[in-house]
Amino acid sequence: MKGKTLFDKIWDSHVVKSIPNGPDVLFVDRHYIHEVTSPQAFEGLRERGISVFNPKRVLATPDHNIPTKNQHLPIKEELSRLQVEKLEKNCAENDIQIFGLNTPNSGIVHVVGPELGLTQPGMTIVCGDSHTSTHGAFGSIAFGIGTSEVEMALATQCILQPKAKRMLIKIDGELGSVVTSKDIILYIISKMTTGGGTGYFIEFAGSAIRSMTMEARMTVCNMSIEMGARGGMIAPDQTTFDYIKGRKHAPTGENWERAVDYWKSLCTDDDAEFDKEFHFDANDIEPMITYGTNPGMGEKLSGSIPVLDSIDTASQTSFSKSLNYMGFNPGDKLEGKQIDYVFVGSCTNGRIEDLRSFANAIKGHKKADGVVAWIVPGSKLVEKQAIEEGIKDTLEEAGFELRQPGCSACLAMNEDKIPAGKYSVSTSNRNFEGRQGPGARTMLASPLTAAAAAITGKLTDPRKV
């Protein structure tokens, strides 16, 4: 018999049963919920007259709608407030633990789960949010679901899913000094395109991945969904165990020993096969920036926007439409383009290491006049740490301000909207039309590239600051 991949091992151990000619019934270890994609699911349970299968496996935190200033005050925007209140009420009625707005463990759901030790290797994890793929960095099967599936998971702790195909993406080699995990994943998506991973679960491997911290790995897995993949994952290793150990909900004592023994078995066997394999060389990767309206439209910051001839004929209309929206021309040089806003935050790059690297990069410089910058921690714990480490002071000395945690301008459901026509360098994960506010023009980049842009007011290679 052939060996198994990491994905197979976890998947197979969670299949309650397989429906012939249909999907598998997959048991869910952890179910994270937030205010936007859950109210209709709870309503569905009420209509069916059933209760939550096991409230102990569900955790809630409001993040998408919340303001990033004055969180101690009631939310001004009425619909947002109602959604957040509804989440509180649904959790209270169903005995679900919630990290409420402005409480010490609250924040973006994909930042909170890992930092509290709730996300662990070998688990199946779902959330009504596509960036659930973030948790795959711990060697778990984690993926986003729709609201019908949220209802399904609440009602039965299972979801019906066809098993995805397996893809291996191996990145070997050494990364340059200013090249971050964000650049790696933007580079990979630019090569794979936004549909290149559809139908697959990706395992990321190789020496470049192994040398990454957990936070950097989370950035990679977070954006695996941007190439259409069901999710991404990385086999757990000592880096993973060290990160989890001692966190609030991590196993302790004898359970810790048992857990680590089990986690060590979670790797792809040498003779296992993938349906597709790709190899990338880390030495080829430079700081990246996106110039279009999907995350696959990325380029080296030192390069130029592709010319029309280099684009597939079938895709040329979409390409032109996209550049038109961005106010760019084919062939434009990227470096030197003026920018208006900088957003540092989100479940992609809103963790402490991201704030740290941004703060180190701006130290001794000043924010460019005319640039508006929003620095938004991913969680309350990140905010606290940023204050304790002096990151907040560094930011303020350079003319920046640390806001309160939440999704913020990543999807602009709260007040943090980039005005129409303005250019934003953003450390988030999506540059879709209107994502950061109607008419907003988003360019995705790493915190280091965002720092360089914030200091100079234009796209600047971080090596030159």
Added chain:
Amino acid sequence: MSIDKFTTLTTTMIPLPIENVDTDQIIPARFLKATTKEGFGDNLFADWRYDKAGNPKKDFVLNNPNYSGDVLVAGKNFGSGSSREHAAWAVAGYGLKAVVSSYFADIFKNNSLNNGVLPVQVSDEFLKKIFSAIEKDAKTQIEINLENQTVTLLSTGEKESFEINGYKKNCMLNGFDDIDYLLNIKEEITEFEKKVPTFSAL
């Protein structure tokens, strides 16, 4: 709860020959503040469909009286991006019964099936043929037969088959719902839960 049954559909089509239409375009985030599933159809493709003042933009296909029908035909990779089921509610709420494209994002595919909207994946060539048939005649019709898993351009008789897994097909044909299925095996799930490795309790 149940979804509408889907058997055979014969209809004119609404063409949207744009690739990588993401769920942020299908339903922009600012419309996600509702706590019910109602009313999303009015905001389907809101930013392409209405100008800033909320007036219909003449050049967008949904505002073009020449095109109508129960099926949206869209460019490759439809529904990428966010997992928001609101996108499927918007498509269903607008009255669409199926979306035809040469590629669908996974989560959107599941979400639309869960709301009685059939994602029909055809080849790039067949998609091209459909678009040019509509270009020639806005009233040209398509037939989608779920039982036989075929899609036919009625003007030329050209036909292609499409994939759907047997379980989902059965659900769509009969209007069944996944949750009913899972509730029926609740005891099996309870037994299964006792066996899954757990190292820290909440």
